[in-house]
Amino acid sequence: MTISERKPTMTTNATGQRRPALFSDGFDLGRLLLQGRAFFALIAIIVVFSVLSPNYLTVSNLLTMSSHVAVYAILAVGMLLVILNGGIDLSVGSTLGFSGVIAGFLMQGVPIGGVTLYPSLWVVVVLSCGMGAFIGLINGVLVARFRVAPFVATLGMLYVVRGVGLLMTNGLTYNNLAGDPALGNTGFDWLGFNRLFGLPIGVLVMIIVGIVVSLLLNRTVFGRWLYASGGNERAAELSGVPVKRVKVRVYVLSGLFAAIAGLILSSELTSASPTAGNSYELTAIAAVVIGGAALSGGIGNVRGTLLGAFVIGFLSDGLVIIGVSSYWQTVFTGAVIVLAVLLNSVQYTGKPRRSGGGRSDDQSTPTTPSPTSDAQAPAGAVPEKTRG
Amino acid sequence: MSQAERTAQDIGEVVLEAVDVVKTYGATRALKGVGFSIHRGQVTTLFGENGAGKSTLMKILSGVEQPTSGTILLHGEPVAFTDTVDARERGISIIHQELSLAPNLSVRDNIFLGREITGPSGVDYAEEARQTKAVLDELGEDIDPMTKVADLRLGQQQLIEIARALSVDARILIMDEPTSALSATEVEVLFTVIHDLTARGVSIVYISHHLEEALEITDHAVVLRDGTVTATAVSADIDLPWVVRAMVGEGFDLGSPPTGYEFGEVALSVQGVSVPDAEIHGRNVVDRLDLEVRQGEIVCLYGLMGAGRTELLEAVAGRNPISEGRILKDGRDLAGLSIAQRIDAGLGLVPEDRQRDGLVQTMTVGRNMSLASIGSFVKGFFLSGRREADLVTDSIRSVHVKTAGGGAMIGSLSGGNQQKVVIGKMLATDPDVILLDEPSRGIDIGAKAEVFRLLAERARQGLAVVYTTSEVGECLSIAHRIVVLSRGRIAAEFGADTTKEAIMAASGEAVIS
Ligand SMILES: Nc1ncnc2c1ncn2[C@@H]1O[C@H](COP(=O)(O)OP(=O)(O)OP(=O)(O)O)[C@@H](O)[C@H]1O
Ligand SMILES: [Mg+2]
Numbered sequence: 001m002t003i004s005e006r007k008p009t010m011t012t013n014a015t016g017q018r019r020p021a022l023f024s025d026g027f028d029l030g031r032l033l034l035q036g037r038a039f040f041a042l043i044a045i046i047v048v049f050s051v052l053s054p055n056y057l058t059v060s061n062l063l064t065m066s067s068h069v070a071v072y073a074i075l076a077v078g079m080l081l082v083i084l085n086g087g088i089d090l091s092v093g094s095t096l097g098f099s100g101v102i103a104g105f106l107m108q109g110v111p112i113g114g115v116t117l118y119p120s121l122w123v124v125v126v127l128s129c130g131m132g133a134f135i136g137l138i139n140g141v142l143v144a145r146f147r148v149a150p151f152v153a154t155l156g157m158l159y160v161v162r163g164v165g166l167l168m169t170n171g172l173t174y175n176n177l178a179g180d181p182a183l184g185n186t187g188f189d190w191l192g193f194n195r196l197f198g199l200p201i202g203v204l205v206m207i208i209v210g211i212v213v214s215l216l217l218n219r220t221v222f223g224r225w226l227y228a229s230g231g232n233e234r235a236a237e238l239s240g241v242p243v244k245r246v247k248v249r250v251y252v253l254s255g256l257f258a259a260i261a262g263l264i265l266s267s268e269l270t271s272a273s274p275t276a277g278n279s280y281e282l283t284a285i286a287a288v289v290i291g292g293a294a295l296s297g298g299i300g301n302v303r304g305t306l307l308g309a310f311v312i313g314f315l316s317d318g319l320v321i322i323g324v325s326s327y328w329q330t331v332f333t334g335a336v337i338v339l340a341v342l343l344n345s346v347q348y349t350g351k352p353r354r355s356g357g358g359r360s361d362d363q364s365t366p367t368t369p370s371p372t373s374d375a376q377a378p379a380g381a382v383p384e385k386t387r388g
Numbered sequence: 389m390s391q392a393e394r395t396a397q398d399i400g401e402v403v404l405e406a407v408d409v410v411k412t413y414g415a416t417r418a419l420k421g422v423g424f425s426i427h428r429g430q431v432t433t434l435f436g437e438n439g440a441g442k443s444t445l446m447k448i449l450s451g452v453e454q455p456t457s458g459t460i461l462l463h464g465e466p467v468a469f470t471d472t473v474d475a476r477e478r479g480i481s482i483i484h485q486e487l488s489l490a491p492n493l494s495v496r497d498n499i500f501l502g503r504e505i506t507g508p509s510g511v512d513y514a515e516e517a518r519q520t521k522a523v524l525d526e527l528g529e530d531i532d533p534m535t536k537v538a539d540l541r542l543g544q545q546q547l548i549e550i551a552r553a554l555s556v557d558a559r560i561l562i563m564d565e566p567t568s569a570l571s572a573t574e575v576e577v578l579f580t581v582i583h584d585l586t587a588r589g590v591s592i593v594y595i596s597h598h599l600e601e602a603l604e605i606t607d608h609a610v611v612l613r614d615g616t617v618t619a620t621a622v623s624a625d626i627d628l629p630w631v632v633r634a635m636v637g638e639g640f641d642l643g644s645p646p647t648g649y650e651f652g653e654v655a656l657s658v659q660g661v662s663v664p665d666a667e668i669h670g671r672n673v674v675d676r677l678d679l680e681v682r683q684g685e686i687v688c689l690y691g692l693m694g695a696g697r698t699e700l701l702e703a704v705a706g707r708n709p710i711s712e713g714r715i716l717k718d719g720r721d722l723a724g725l726s727i728a729q730r731i732d733a734g735l736g737l738v739p740e741d742r743q744r745d746g747l748v749q750t751m752t753v754g755r756n757m758s759l760a761s762i763g764s765f766v767k768g769f770f771l772s773g774r775r776e777a778d779l780v781t782d783s784i785r786s787v788h789v790k791t792a793g794g795g796a797m798i799g800s801l802s803g804g805n806q807q808k809v810v811i812g813k814m815l816a817t818d819p820d821v822i823l824l825d826e827p828s829r830g831i832d833i834g835a836k837a838e839v840f841r842l843l844a845e846r847a848r849q850g851l852a853v854v855y856t857t858s859e860v861g862e863c864l865s866i867a868h869r870i871v872v873l874s875r876g877r878i879a880a881e882f883g884a885d886t887t888k889e890a891i892m893a894a895s896g897e898a899v900i901s
Contacts, residue, residue: 298748
């Protein structure tokens with residue numbers, strides 16, 4: 001005889017409960033640890049390399065590595081937006097390179113009707129970013145209006161943009177980005193070399209981009225629309241979400257961030273090569289995936305993506321520092337990507353591969369996440385079918 | 389009830405049994421020690437309100453989920469199914485409450501998914517197609533095996549789901565709400581099939597919120613409530629009131645049309661609207677249809693599958709283009725407005741297929757609930773978390789969603805409770821006209837009554853309501869007017885004082901006594 005203590009009515013709902021965690025957006029360490037295999041990977045990487053090399057865990061090295069990471073991270077944040085939407089943007093590496101080329105081109109002076117104009121720095125920055133956004137717009141329109149598959153549309157743009165960059169420079173690199181005080185266009189190296197509050201500018205830009213996009217995702221209507229249309233586009237559309245507009249904007253933002261990353265990179269290198277950023281799109285995708293996003297859309301967050309970028313960046317720089325050959329670096333990076341994602345699926349699908357003496361009690365651990373504040377939910381925890 | 393009859397009913401030996409099964413999901417105890425048995429060649433129906441644990445129990449019996457504790461006995465032997473394939477090999481097959489078809493594949497490929505018939509030269513497609521045709525014939529359905537599932541109507545998809553389970557040749561067949569999108573005629577065909585199966589010794593478990601329908605077919609009734617079995621009986625002992633009492637502990641009433649007020653202006657006016665058929669060129673699924681709904685009026689659209697109900701509602705909501713005619717809301721032509729703009733204008737649709745069109749599975753209950761009205765709690769640039777939270781709490785309460793809270797993932801809700809979230813989401817936009825396509829799909833009688841009560845209450849405040857149903861009884865509840873559709877046209881209109889028989893006759897449906 002089981003005695004039901006529940007009320008005999010059919011509703012036991014959330015009334016009287018304190019404000020659900022859903023709406024708080026605080027930084028919850030416990031949850032971070034629970035969800036954060038990227039976080040653990042990062043700690044492990046730092047620990048291992050600190051042991052292997054005394055130079056690894058120094059402030060100056062951490063800052064140097066962080067400014068390398070910044071380029072990837074900014075790209076990856078843009079990529080995250082696209083992936084949340086259920087798409088992919090393969091053109092960001094080319095856009096990154098192209099943005100440097102545009103900057104280099106403008107810094108050399110633009111001959112117009114006999115006179116050569118030297119646009120000032122901020123004009124250069126705005127035009128490069130504008131170009132990035134424009135490339136994103138083309139991607140967005142192709143995908144949203146003309147229903148070209150994102151993979152194909154952005155693959156095409158990858159080639160086109162890279163090709164235009166090569167055409168503009170004849171395949172050569174702009175080496176002089178310093179500008180000339182007499183022409184009033186100096187300061188480009190500021191982005192790559194200066195520091196504010198002890199932090200490299202690139203890192204600061206990364207932090208700002210991270211915060212802005214985080215707010216965008218968690219606190220604005222656009223963010224909610226993005227999560228919804230990535231999770232189920234049909235349902236989102238029927239709920240009044242302008243899914244096409246969301247899509248276009250996402251690609252525009254991705255292009256814009258790629259351009260920003262391009263400016264930082266060429267400033268750090270004080271040169272703009274048309275081949276810069278080759279295959280960076282793959283690094284960006286890897287960072288997003290390590291950060292727990294689902295390629296099918298709707299799941300992921302900025303924190304994870306940034307961690308993912310740090311994992312990749314700190315690992316590859318660490319390997320350089322301890323003098324591992326660059327071939328092995330490639331192998332290690334690949335292995336870490338797979339491992340991190342593997343951990344992800346083991347941790348979240350709720351079907352751990354029968355660990356030693358695993359009783360069926362294992363199953364009682366929540367396979368569905370407890371209320372979380374951000375839309376990061378485990379990939380695959382909610383299969384579409386067989387619910388009910 | 390004579391003793392003789394009772395034993396006659398009880399003859400079927402127990403083929404599959406759950407003993408003291410407990411299932412917990414985190415803090416939720418979905419099943420609290422359930423005993424349940426399935427008898428050879430008989431139909432066992434499982435009743436229970438939304439979230440009672442019916443689907444959970446069935447998932448355990450079919451290997452989808454593992455019990456937290458307890459035993460499963462197959463022919464008296466304890467078994468532990470590793471997965472569904474294992475269970476299927478032991479003769480247990482399940483039709484899931486939520487469709488589990490691959491929409492991009494053809495009917496044939498779906499039916500044979502995971503157990504393709506192979507010959508010397510790879511998959512024997514011809515044989516698969518033949519068998520598909522045969523099982524569809526058995527269900528009285530004329531669907532080309534090569535049709536893509538995505539192109540089928542929801543009800544047809546459900547039939548494919550049934551066909552797939554039938555084609556396995558299972559000894560035990562579990563049906564979790566197999567008929568929620570079927571019309572009465574199709575249900576009758578299904579029942580004939582079930583009778584054939586039981587005559588051949590196949591044991592059936594049947595779950596449905598259409599209680600009368602389920603009672604028609606049942607041999608054994610089991611009632612679940614809050615994860616425990618509260619009553620079991622053989623069919624001869626029970627009737628509808630018994631089931632209702634055992635399920636919700638009280639009588640129920642789907643309500644009556646709200647009265648005591650005058651209807652307002654014409655809120656929605658559909659004038660000569662046609663919707664072209666997506667497949668067959670030149671054919672209209674909705675054919676020059678006229679319909680007017682006034683503020684405060686509740687209209688029930690009744691019709692068989694394919695009558696054009698869904699297409700009409702989707703056209704009005706802006707999902708499908710119309711080829712002729714006009715749609716006016718409060719006298720304003722809606723032509724050219726997007727779905728979002730129509731929602732802003734106060735016209736909302738609760739879609740039929742909640743998995744595909746209603747819910748975002750990657751989001752929480754709260755975020756699904758607030759999705760359609762999210763624009764209204766922007767404060768400056770940012771969303772106001774407090775106002776959203778209040779709205780979610782209110783909505784959860786007003787549509788009676790059984791959930792741990794707004795932060796729970798939508799997939800952790802029982803089917804019926806997910807449905808309530810879809811309804812709550814649209815009501816939260818505070819519409820003037822609401823279109824509900826099969827709003828009662830998968831929700832228990834208590835919840836149905838509450839949804840209808842809620843609609844009636846809103847209608848009293850001026851909301852114009854149009855809802856569709858394939859259960860006649862639900863037309864005769866709160867609707868002021870019943871419009872019967874047939875082949876895209878209005879076949880008849882009735883007032884609230886009509887009879888089931890009249891409605892069914894007008895729809896071209898064989899009247900079931
Ligand atoms: N994956 C899951 N995670 C957490 N809770 C779950 C999960 N699946 C089911 N539940 C909970 O278990 C309970 C029983 O759900 P179940 O789906 O079995 O109900 P049901 O009787 O089939 O209801 P309905 O008639 O609405 O389909 C519900 O409270 C539900 O929220
Ligand atoms: Mg269920």
